[in-house]
Amino acid sequence: NAGVTQTPKFRILKIGQSMTLQCTQDMNHNYMYWYRQDPGMGLKLIYYSVGAGITDKGEVPNGYNVSRSTTEDFPLRLELAAPSQTSVYFCASSSKTGKDNEQFFGPGTRLTVL
Amino acid sequence: GESVGLHLPTLSVQEGDNSIINCAYSNSASDYFIWYKQESGKGPQFIIDIRSNMDKRQGQRVTVLLNKTVKHLSLQIAATQPGDSAVYFCAESYGQNFVFGPGTRLSVLP
Numbered sequence: 001n002a003g004v005t006q007t008p009k010f011r012i013l014k015i016g017q018s019m020t021l022q023c024t025q026d027m028n029h030n031y032m033y034w035y036r037q038d039p040g041m042g043l044k045l046i047y048y049s050v051g052a053g054i055t056d057k058g059e060v061p062n063g064y065n066v067s068r069s070t071t072e073d074f075p076l077r078l079e080l081a082a083p084s085q086t087s088v089y090f091c092a093s094s095s096k097t098g099k100d101n102e103q104f105f106g107p108g109t110r111l112t113v114l
Numbered sequence: 115g116e117s118v119g120l121h122l123p124t125l126s127v128q129e130g131d132n133s134i135i136n137c138a139y140s141n142s143a144s145d146y147f148i149w150y151k152q153e154s155g156k157g158p159q160f161i162i163d164i165r166s167n168m169d170k171r172q173g174q175r176v177t178v179l180l181n182k183t184v185k186h187l188s189l190q191i192a193a194t195q196p197g198d199s200a201v202y203f204c205a206e207s208y209g210q211n212f213v214f215g216p217g218t219r220l221s222v223l224p
Contacts, residue, residue, distance in 0.1 A: 004157075031210065042203055042214035043158070050210060058211075090157050102148070103212065105157030 001026050004106035006091050012112045013081040021076040021109050023091030031094040032074040033103065034058075034066065036087040043090060049074055050096075081113045126221045133191040135218045137204035140185060144206035144213075149178060149189045152201045152217070161189070161202075196222050 007022045025032065030051045035043040035058075045058030049068040063085060065077040074093075078085060088110050092103040127133045139147070145166040150158035164171045164178045164187075171178050177190040187204050201217040 033212070035214075040216070042216040043205075044214075045212060048210060056210075059213075092157075102160050102163060103158075105159070108155075108157050 003027065004091055004093055004104050006089075006106035006109050008109060009107065010110045012114060013078075014114060015081060015083065017081050018077070018079050019081065019111075021078075021089055021091075021111070023074045023076070023106060024072050025074075025091075025093040025104070026072065027093060027095065027104065028071060029093035029095045029104075030071065031096055032068065033092040033094075034064070034074070034076045035090045035092065036060065036085075037090060037108075038087050046076065046089075078111075083113050085111065086113045087111060123216070124219045124221070126223055127194050128223050129194060129196060131194055133189075133194045133198070133220060135189045135191075135202050135204075135220065137187040137189075137215055138185060139187060139204070139206045139213075141206060141208055141213070142182075142185065144208045146207040147178070147180060147187050148205045148207070148212075149176075149187075150203045150205065150214075151198075152203060154200075158203060191220075194220075194222050196224070198222055 004025045033048045034046040037043045044060045047066040049055045055066050088108045090108050091106045094103045148163045149161040152158045162173045162178050169180050175192045179188045199222045201219050203214050203217045205214045
């Protein structure tokens with residue numbers, strides 16, 4: 001299994017531009033998450049999904065949108081990029097069982113908005 | 115809002131010594147706790163977890179202790195090695211929410 005994959009690895013955007021960060025997992029996990037990590041800080045939850053067709057806001061959803069049309073894919077959309085969205089973005093997935101909520105993370109996308 | 119925090123932002127230990135990384139959490143409803151290791155330029159990697167009905171769990175060279183009375187979590191690494199150098203995050207979970215602390219950087223000195 002490839003696990004959780006993210007594209008692109010790096011991206012520079014101009015203020016006001018839009019882009020989609022891609023995330024795919026091949027572990028058949030129902031749960032998927034998007035986090036952002038600012039320098040020297042912990043991860044903050046942007047959006048999450050408990051299954052195809054279902055998404056919910058996390059702690060910092062403003063300026064972002066998500067969709068979950070399939071179990072495998074959970075893209076994150078930035079419509080009007082702002083400098084405050086400069087960050088490293090991590091996608092994660094987990095399989096909800098009665099015992100284990102371990103999240104598996106992708107390698108991250110480093111986004112700079114100038 | 116609820117938050118998870120760390121007592122020590124940086125920790126330096128001699129190779130071979132034991133390391134203890136601490137974490138405080140604030141949500142008494144959290145029922146699942148995880149420690150992650152993050153190496154430079156990589157995503158977080160699961161180390162060990164513990165459920166709220168336990169107070170100790172051991173893995174290979176790592177032990178997590180949970181004190182629900184004072185809402186405190188710790189990660190103990192035995193015989194710390196250079197490869198343990200990384201940032202360590204604790205996270206608490208309630209429902210589908212995962213709240214991460216800011217992280218502690220562990221530096222292993224030769």
